[in-house]
Amino acid sequence: MQAGSAAPILVIGCGNAIREDDAAGLCAVEAVEALAPAGVQCLVRHQLLPELAEPISQSRAVVFVDARADRLDQPVIVEPLASDPTGAGLGHFGGGGSLLALAEALYGHAPPAWLVTIPGASFGFNTEMTDAGRAGVHEAVRRTLELLAELAAAQP
C-alpha cells in the first residue's frame, strides 16, 4: 500500500540533548521545522522507537537526521537509506533501516528514505555542542532543506 500524494514527508531527528554533538540531529530538525515547506512533518526523538513505524508507513518519504561518531573527516552526508529486515538492533530501540522494515511488515508500506548524518567531534556529558558540531548542524539544515525541496518538486 502506497501513501498518497497528500501524505506528509516525515523528518525525524534523533539524539541526546545532554551528550554534546549527539544533539546535532535534534537541533537540525528543530531548525528544519521552522523553515520547511508545507507538507513536511518534523519529529525529534531521543531514540528511534518501534512505534515510529506507523507514522513512517503513512508518509510518502522519510528523512532521518542523526549525529555520527565515525567518518569524522567527512562532511555532512546525505544518502539513501535501505530497509533492514534482519531484526538487528531492534529491541528497546532500533535504527532507521529497522523501522523501515517494521513499517513494511506491519503496515504494508515503507516509503523511500534518506539518512542525513552529521559528524560529531565529542559525545561527552554536556548540553553545549562543539564548534564542529554546530557547523555540522548548519550544513545539515541546508542539505536537508534542499532534499525536501527536491522531494516536494517531485510530488506527483
Added chain:
Amino acid sequence: MSQRIVIDPVTRIEGHAKISIQLDDQGQVEGARFHVTEFRGFEKFCLGRPFWEMPGITARICGICPISHILGSAKAGDAILAVKVSEQANKLRRLMNLGQYVQSHALSFFHLSAPDFLLGWDSDPASRNVFGLIKANPDLARKGIRLRQFGQEIISLLGGSKIHPAWAVPGGVRGPLTTEGIDWIKDRLPEANETAELALTLFKGMMGKFKAETQIFGNFPSLFMSLVGPDGEWEHHDGGLRFVDAAGNILADHVAAADYQTVIGEAVEPWSYLKFPYFKLMGYPAGGYRVGPLARLNCAEHMQTPRAERELQEFKSLSSGSVNNTFLYHYARLVEIIAALDAIERLVDDPDILSDMVRADAGVNNLRGVGITEAPRGTLFHDYTVNRDGLLEHVNLIVSTGQNNLAMNRTVEQIAKHYVHGEKIEEGMLNRVEAGIRCYDPCLSCSTHAIGQMPMEVSLLAANGSVLDTVARG
C-alpha cells in the same frame, strides 16, 4: 578436572554482564554466576550536587525506566522538605507511573519475550525476533506496539517528553494533565484494554506448552518484597514494604520508607558491581528475596478493581502459598497491565488531575530523605543525606536488578543444571539461560533481550584457563 563455561558479553546497550557456568570433574554443572561488570558510579558523582537536581540526574541512569528514578528521587526530596505532596500531585505521579508500567511491560512481553513464546527457544535465531513474530502473528505485533505507545504517550502528555521528563520534583509535580490529554487517553483506553486481555488470554492458553520452562526457569522457594497499601492491596507508588516467604507468610509489614534499613541489608561480592540486598532477619544469603511483578502479586492480598481482582485471584490459585516460578513473571506482568489500565481509567475520571495545585514550596527541613517506588521491574530506593544547604553528602540507591541478583544467579544455575551436560554447548541452552534472566526484565535487559542477533561468545574453560570449546554468534 573442573571446567567453566563463560557467556561474555551478555550485553548490548544499557549494561554489561556475563554469565559463567562452573562444571565439576564429571562435566556436570556445579554452580553459576551472573556477573555485572559495569560500574556506573551515580552514588559517588552526585555528592555535592543540590538534591533538587537529583530527579533529572538519576533519570539518566536508565533510558528505559527513567520515570521510576524521577519519582523515587522526588519522593526522597519530599522527605527532605518535610512536606506531604497534595492529593492532586500524588494522583498525577501515580498516573505517570502507571503509564510506565503499561509501556515497559508491553515492551517486555510483545517485543522481547513473545518471539520465544510463539516461535520456540530452539527456533532459528535469525528469525526469532520481532520480524519473526510479525510473520507468525502480525496483528499481535501491531497491537503490542500500539499498547506500548499508549503508555509512552501518557508519560509524554504529563511530562512533555517520553524519555526523561523533568516533571516530578521535590514537593510535587510541575503541572497537571490537560483536558486534551484526558480525551486522548479515554479515546485509546478501549483498544489498550482489548490488547491487554488478548495477551493475557494468549499467555494463559500457552501455559500448558510451557510446563518445562515453568518448572526449570528459576522455580525455587524464596522471599518476596514489595510495597502494599494499608489494607494489603496491590501498590505501585505509595504504602509500606511487605516481605512474604515462599509459603505466603508475612514476615514484615508496612515498613515505612525511612525504616528500610531495619529490614534490608546490602552485601557485596568481589565478582559483581551489583550489590546483593537481603532480608536482615534471615541474614545473607538466606535472606535473598525477589522483587518485581511476581513479588507484587505474591505480596498483595487484593486488587482495587473487579477485573484486576479476578485476575489476581486466578494467578494466586496456581499455588497454595507464594507463586515461586520465575517463568511466571511474564504472567504477573500481564496481570499488572490489566491493573494499571483499570487504575488509569479511574484516574482520568478524577477532576483532581486537572488541578494546578500540585507543588509545595519549602526549604530543607530534614537532613535525610528516603523515597521508595515500585518500578516496573521492582522496588526502587533513593536514600539521600544532605547538609543544611541541600547539598548531597550521601546517596544510596537500591535498584530492582540488584534485589533480584541472588535469584537471577539461582535461576541461571537451575537452567544450566538441566540443559548443560558435558562439554557441548547447544544454542537452545544459551537461549534458555538468557530467557531465564529475561524473566526478571532487568535493567541490564538490553543485554539479555537476545533477539537472535546478540553478540555472544561462550567459552568452555579448563581449570587451568585453556579454552576447550567456544561458540560465538552475532
